Amino acid sequence: MCGIVGYIGNELAAPILLDGLSKLEYRGYDSAGLAVRDGDKTIEIVKAKGRLKELKEKTDGGMALKGSCGIGHTRWATHGEPSTENAHPHHSDDNAVVLVHNGIIENYQFLRDKLVKNGYSFYSQTDTEVATKLIDYYYKKYKGGPVEAMARSMMRIRGSYALAIMFKDYPGEIFATRRDSPMIIGVEGDAAYLASDVPAILKYTRSVYYIDNMEIARLGKGTVRFCTVDQEPIEKQPVQITWDAESAERAGFEHFMIKEIHEQPRVVTDTINSLVREGRVDLSEAGISEEMLRSFSQVHIVACGSAYHVGVVTQYVMEDLARIPVRVDIASEFRYRRPLLTPDSLVIIISQSGETADSLAALREAKSQGVQTLAIVNVVGSSIAREADHVIYTYAGPEIAVATTKAYSTQLIVGYLVSIELAHARGQIDDGEYGRLLTELRTIPEKIERVIEDKERIQWFAAKFSNAREAFFIGRGIDYAISLEGSLKMKEISYVHSEAYAAGELKHGTISLIENGTLVIGILTQEALYEKMISNMAECKSRGAYLMGITNYGNYNTEDTADFTVYIPKTDPHFTASLAVIPLQLLGYYLSITKGLDVDKPRNLAKSVTVE
Numbered sequence: 001m002c003g004i005v006g007y008i009g010n011e012l013a014a015p016i017l018l019d020g021l022s023k024l025e026y027r028g029y030d031s032a033g034l035a036v037r038d039g040d041k042t043i044e045i046v047k048a049k050g051r052l053k054e055l056k057e058k059t060d061g062g063m064a065l066k067g068s069c070g071i072g073h074t075r076w077a078t079h080g081e082p083s084t085e086n087a088h089p090h091h092s093d094d095n096a097v098v099l100v101h102n103g104i105i106e107n108y109q110f111l112r113d114k115l116v117k118n119g120y121s122f123y124s125q126t127d128t129e130v131a132t133k134l135i136d137y138y139y140k141k142y143k144g145g146p147v148e149a150m151a152r153s154m155m156r157i158r159g160s161y162a163l164a165i166m167f168k169d170y171p172g173e174i175f176a177t178r179r180d181s182p183m184i185i186g187v188e189g190d191a192a193y194l195a196s197d198v199p200a201i202l203k204y205t206r207s208v209y210y211i212d213n214m215e216i217a218r219l220g221k222g223t224v225r226f227c228t229v230d231q232e233p234i235e236k237q238p239v240q241i242t243w244d245a246e247s248a249e250r251a252g253f254e255h256f257m258i259k260e261i262h263e264q265p266r267v268v269t270d271t272i273n274s275l276v277r278e279g280r281v282d283l284s285e286a287g288i289s290e291e292m293l294r295s296f297s298q299v300h301i302v303a304c305g306s307a308y309h310v311g312v313v314t315q316y317v318m319e320d321l322a323r324i325p326v327r328v329d330i331a332s333e334f335r336y337r338r339p340l341l342t343p344d345s346l347v348i349i350i351s352q353s354g355e356t357a358d359s360l361a362a363l364r365e366a367k368s369q370g371v372q373t374l375a376i377v378n379v380v381g382s383s384i385a386r387e388a389d390h391v392i393y394t395y396a397g398p399e400i401a402v403a404t405t406k407a408y409s410t411q412l413i414v415g416y417l418v419s420i421e422l423a424h425a426r427g428q429i430d431d432g433e434y435g436r437l438l439t440e441l442r443t444i445p446e447k448i449e450r451v452i453e454d455k456e457r458i459q460w461f462a463a464k465f466s467n468a469r470e471a472f473f474i475g476r477g478i479d480y481a482i483s484l485e486g487s488l489k490m491k492e493i494s495y496v497h498s499e500a501y502a503a504g505e506l507k508h509g510t511i512s513l514i515e516n517g518t519l520v521i522g523i524l525t526q527e528a529l530y531e532k533m534i535s536n537m538a539e540c541k542s543r544g545a546y547l548m549g550i551t552n553y554g555n556y557n558t559e560d561t562a563d564f565t566v567y568i569p570k571t572d573p574h575f576t577a578s579l580a581v582i583p584l585q586l587l588g589y590y591l592s593i594t595k596g597l598d599v600d601k602p603r604n605l606a607k608s609v610t611v612e
């Protein structure tokens with residue numbers, strides 16, 4: 001968690017750092033801070049509790065801080081409550097070392113005790129202050145310079161980190177390193193930048209270096225040099241970022257979430273185009289052949305949150321089409337339950353950020369058992385993308401709203417395409433069915449567009465239920481998987497407690513919660529299960545529930561049971577999640593804004609969950 005930035009060049013650093021941090025607020029937003037230096041004068045540190053705007057006000061938009069070299073941080077608390085003391089940058093007593101950190105240092109208590117024995121004292125509760133003082137300790141003890149002090153510290157620190165560091169004795173430089181936390185570096189003209197994520201520096205450069213685990217970077221004016229912990233130089237080539245700056249901004253929408261909902265037809269098309277060529281699914285860029293697909297006898301899908309919900313949809317689709325056993329796991333469970341993986345298993349990790357700690361650990365667990373791993377990831381160059389044996393990228397572009405929408409939709413598309421290819425490779429579908437499914441998939445973006453066009457009805461419904469205290473989402477099969485996502489959207493951004501239930505399971509206990517006026521949302525896109533769903537909804541209605549139904553155009557008799565019905569265009573039953581999820585995203589969004597909540601940055605959450 002947390003976002004870090006760094007700048008060195010000829011401009012005033014603080015406004016550039018604040019601008020970069022504003023693009024990283026999705027990574028954490030409970031406090032923020034800057035450290036800026038004017039030539040070889042003392043390093044000035046300013047911190048503020050609360051949103052970035054507090055820091056902006058405190059520094060007059062950065063104009064109050066002189067100097068063209070600096071680092072900045074936006075925090076999501078892990079060790080120590082959100083406060084000015086715990087905010088970054090942290091510093092050694094004489095400011096010899098000033099540092100910002102993203103990640104978690106697991107053995108910080110042990111290191112802190114050692115440092116206390118060596119005469120150090122601590123002003124905060126953070127693990128970051130421990131890292132700062134550990135580097136300071138080695139820097140002063142061995143006098144080998146910044147890189148040596150960093151390398152020695154890296155050998156002692158357990159856990160994850162991305163660090164940007166200023167040393168008092170090295171005024172013209174910023175030092176950086178990382179392990180299992182993201183960091184990118186850009187160089188343009190006389191300036192060098194670093195950040196946790198691309199949008200923070202996209203305005204200044206499109207040429208980006210990815211720094212690998214345990215590598216050290218040394219940034220100067222318009223320069224960057226890389227080396228290993230053993231101080232061996234490393235040659236790196238920059239990667240050109242093709243995202244336009246506009247797509248990292250709100251593009252005129254009131255919130256990122258609604259902008260990202262509207263982007264879904266385009267990003268779904270982009271994702272299909274990246275994998276379907278001349279009527280065939282082409283997984284060759286991921287290094288996956290038909291022969292390889294035939295070698296698997298079971299599939300494990302592992303992910304967290306909404307990405308896990310994509311896994312649940314994919315399980316239904318893949319088992320049905322490819323007739324292969326598929327198991328879906330929550331990553332935080334998978335990693336500790338000593339999973340049994342046979343050598344012919346394929347483990348699929350799904351992650352938007354590619355940095356989710358539990359998903360990364362699950363990937364490593366699978367790799368340690370020697371099975372093939374496939375990552376479905378949005379962020380290019382992220383840890384999961386780099387470590388998996390095979391990677392398929394989703395083409396969602398930067399997703400800024402904390403609640404995922406477009407990344408979820410693109411992950412679904414990859415799930416369908418891998419399922420279709422697997423089914424074909426295993427001889428479970430013939431060429432005709434293969435072609436028919438791909439042709440139908442091509443119609444999904446335009447159908448999503450039509451569902452979004454109907455958004456005013458959802459807005460009206462959200463206004464009517466803005467005081468709802470609880471809701472139930474029910475469905476069968478793929479509709480159950482969609483219910484999981486609908487329920488999470490409602491909980492996380494509108495703070496209405498909700499539960500998703502397999503519709504047939506409700507009567508085994510939970511139905512006792514249904515009373516007069518309870519909101520029940522039934523998803524009925526699976527024609528084969530339609531009648532059974534209607535019966536389950538009727539059971540709720542007879543206990544007083546207010547029923548919303550989401551079903552395919554044509555199922556007009558749903559209105560005989562449901563009080564409010566939303567229709568989605570007809571498609572192949574395997575693909576209905578892509579359409580039915582849209583009204584549910586819109587419902588969560590409109591409920592949140594009707595209640596006046598911060599829809600893009602819901603409380604207690606962060607976009608990229610890089611801690612356990």
Ligand code: F6R
Nearest residue numbers: 305306307351352353356403404
């Ligand atoms: C919910 C949401 C989260 C993420 C989860 C996994 O809207 O966004 O549940 O899906 O934290 O994140 P990634 O996909 O980055 O691994």
